Amino acid sequence: MTDITPKLELKDVKKSFGTKKVLQGVNLKINPGKSLVIIGGSGTGKSVALKCILGLLHPDSGSILIDGQESVGISPPERDQVMRKFGMLFQGAALFDSMRVWENVAFGLIQGRGIDRRTAYDTALDKLHSVGLDESVAQLYPAELSGGMQKRVGLARAIAADPEIIFFDEPTTGLDPIMADVINNLIVKSVKQLGATTLSITHDLASARKIADEVAMIYQGQIIWQGPVSSLDHSGNEYVDQFIHGRAEGPITDEIKARA
Amino acid sequence: MVSDVKQDQASKPMPMEGLLNFCARIGRTILLFLQATGRLSLFISESISHVFRPPFFPKLILRQFMDIGYYSLPVVGMTALFTGMVLALQSYTGFSRFNAESAIAGVVVLSVTRELSPVLAGLMVAGRVGAAIAAEIGTMRVTEQIDALVTLSVNPFKYLIAPRVIAGTLMLPILVLIGDIIGVYGGYIVSIHKLGFNPSSYLTQTWDILENMDIISGLVKAAAFGFIVSLMGCYHGFNSQRGAQGVGAATTNAVVSSSILILIFNYILTQVFFS
Numbered sequence: 001m002t003d004i005t006p007k008l009e010l011k012d013v014k015k016s017f018g019t020k021k022v023l024q025g026v027n028l029k030i031n032p033g034k035s036l037v038i039i040g041g042s043g044t045g046k047s048v049a050l051k052c053i054l055g056l057l058h059p060d061s062g063s064i065l066i067d068g069q070e071s072v073g074i075s076p077p078e079r080d081q082v083m084r085k086f087g088m089l090f091q092g093a094a095l096f097d098s099m100r101v102w103e104n105v106a107f108g109l110i111q112g113r114g115i116d117r118r119t120a121y122d123t124a125l126d127k128l129h130s131v132g133l134d135e136s137v138a139q140l141y142p143a144e145l146s147g148g149m150q151k152r153v154g155l156a157r158a159i160a161a162d163p164e165i166i167f168f169d170e171p172t173t174g175l176d177p178i179m180a181d182v183i184n185n186l187i188v189k190s191v192k193q194l195g196a197t198t199l200s201i202t203h204d205l206a207s208a209r210k211i212a213d214e215v216a217m218i219y220q221g222q223i224i225w226q227g228p229v230s231s232l233d234h235s236g237n238e239y240v241d242q243f244i245h246g247r248a249e250g251p252i253t254d255e256i257k258a259r260a
Numbered sequence: 261m262v263s264d265v266k267q268d269q270a271s272k273p274m275p276m277e278g279l280l281n282f283c284a285r286i287g288r289t290i291l292l293f294l295q296a297t298g299r300l301s302l303f304i305s306e307s308i309s310h311v312f313r314p315p316f317f318p319k320l321i322l323r324q325f326m327d328i329g330y331y332s333l334p335v336v337g338m339t340a341l342f343t344g345m346v347l348a349l350q351s352y353t354g355f356s357r358f359n360a361e362s363a364i365a366g367v368v369v370l371s372v373t374r375e376l377s378p379v380l381a382g383l384m385v386a387g388r389v390g391a392a393i394a395a396e397i398g399t400m401r402v403t404e405q406i407d408a409l410v411t412l413s414v415n416p417f418k419y420l421i422a423p424r425v426i427a428g429t430l431m432l433p434i435l436v437l438i439g440d441i442i443g444v445y446g447g448y449i450v451s452i453h454k455l456g457f458n459p460s461s462y463l464t465q466t467w468d469i470l471e472n473m474d475i476i477s478g479l480v481k482a483a484a485f486g487f488i489v490s491l492m493g494c495y496h497g498f499n500s501q502r503g504a505q506g507v508g509a510a511t512t513n514a515v516v517s518s519s520i521l522i523l524i525f526n527y528i529l530t531q532v533f534f535s
Contacts, residue, residue, distance in 0.1 A: 051407075054407075054410070054411060055410070056407050056410060076415075080413055083410070083411065083412075083413045084413055086411055087411070088407075088408070090404045090407065090408055091404070092403055092404060094403055094404035094405050094407065094408040095405075095408075096400075096405055097405075107412055107414070108412035108413060108414075111412070111413075111414045111419070112413030112414050113413070157408075157412075161412075
């Protein structure tokens with residue numbers, strides 16, 4: 001374990017907004033080709049952690065290593081190089097509503113990498129096929145699609161440039177259970193095809209069990225437990241137990257009550 | 261925080277306490293103001309630097325030319341036409357008392373080119389374009405489309421803001437030039453057809469009094485207003501808070517702040533040009 005450089009490593013990452021400490025020293029490690037899912041309640045800092053890794057937010061302290069390289073405080077051109085390794089599926093898909101579906105998928109290729117439109121169109125169609133959408137959808141606008149289809153297009157866009165690390169922000173939120181499972185399967189399939197490393201955040205445990213190799217639980221801005229998905233049910237951690245069983249009573253709610 | 265302060269004041273009516281709270285509130289307001297100014301300055305310098313640095317997106321700039329320039333033509337044209345017309349009518353009621361009707365042509369052309377065309381066009385464009393820019397970019401912010409741009413290695417300043425700022429700054433002078441012509445023509449129509457002036461002497465009076473500087477100052481103002489409108493639209497949209505309410509507030513703030521700034525800078529620029 002120790003001689004492999006982790007694909008992504010967070011060391012004591014802290015971030016506060018005003019007086020609110022959101023991340024209070026997050027430590028995390030993902031090895032190449034592995035899929036880590038961060039679980040945790042709403043407002044525990046999952047999204048903030050993700051945005052720090054993506055460079056959308058700047059952590060107050062700590063370091064974020066990508067392939068062993070520091071990514072906190074790097075120059076914009078270096079940041080560009082790092083971004084090329086990333087793909088991201090947003091919670092609300094975040095498709096550009098002024099563009100057609102295929103232009104959305106090809107956007108990173110055309111604008112970010114300067115690939116010509118014809119080649120990018122073919123790649124976009126390929127990627128749309130791999131998420132189960134055909135050519136007729138390619139010409140539509142995102143507003144004309146259902147939530148599940150938008151998520152699929154978002155996934156196609158995330159994998160369009162064959163990223164090394166893919167981030168999933170609540171990939172199944174707002175979908176019916178069947179569509180959620182379809183998306184989970186697509187995620188597993190496309191990640192296998194690419195051999196990519198993935199980091200997902202979710203509070204959907206069915207989804208976590210399906211796509212994760214490893215699970216980490218975040219609580220009050222810290223990772224309180226990390227382990228293989230197989231040991232999720234006997235983690236020996238009261239907080240994890242309360243969360244995965246969705247109990248209203250337990251250490252998490254006790255602390256919320258104590259603070260209130 | 262504010263409600264805490266209020267409660268404190270209500271429960272402890274000691275004069276010292278009240279004074280301290282008052283000072284604290286002033287301090288807080290000043291800090292917030294400085295913070296906002298700093299954020300705005302950073303935003304402006306970042307925007308301007310991307311206006312001049314490649315890569316450029318000519319297609320996007322062209323689309324903004326259409327949105328900001330071409331589609332604002334009817335609004336700006338109507339504003340200029342009726343402003344010119346009413347100006348002739350009003351100055352006639354005033355000037356006819358002193359037998360100074362011959363000054364009307366001059367009043368119309370100078371007011372329109374120096375002040376009314378740039379300011380009114382600026383305000384109309386602030387309402388039409390500034391609001392649209394803020395709403396569009398604000399929605400993109402709220403639905404994470406701006407974050408998505410970043411993850412796809414595209415700089416939002418380059419892709420969203422620079423084209424709008426370029427188009428705003430270049431298009432408004434053109435709109436104002438057209439507005440100048442239409443506004444003067446509006447005054448001409450009223451003077452000739454309603455007030456019974458001689459067409460050729462009206463035109464001679466107009467040309468005699470008009471100097472290049474009148475037009476140029478108006479166009480420089482227009483460029484400044486175009487910059488203000490597009491930049492404030494982008495700024496408020498870019499920093500929009502979450503939800504429909506956030507986007508609504510961003511839109512309102514964009515229109516209000518650009519309108520106020522237009523009036524302030526109109527005074528400053530007039531001072532620079534004509535004193």
